[in-house]
Amino acid sequence: MTRGDKSAYTDKQKRKAEHIEDSEREKGRSKEDAERVAWATVNKQDGGGKKSGSGRKSS
Template sequence: MSRGDKSSYTDKQKRQAEHIEESEKKEGRSEKDAERIAWATVNKQDGGGKKGGSKKSDD
């Protein structure tokens, strides 16, 4: 079962996590561990949920 709210992630991030999770399961990891590893990997790659457009400061 999922921990935390995943609604702030993009569809691409969700697909990436799903693919990573499946790969981890094939390696023999439990469902819980595979999901944890998948989302940790997505977070490490992208820094978390959705990112807005470019942010410029008005200096």
């Protein structure tokens, strides 16, 4: 996944980021800062755009 590519995120994560971005814009942040904060928050809460686990087998 290239930097900035949001295709690995679920629809729910995308909606959450959009909602956070709107909220940040209402607080007066620029579009770029609001988007950055929104995706950073989604990544922190949900672990990013991972579709599966770490790839390691559990024993």
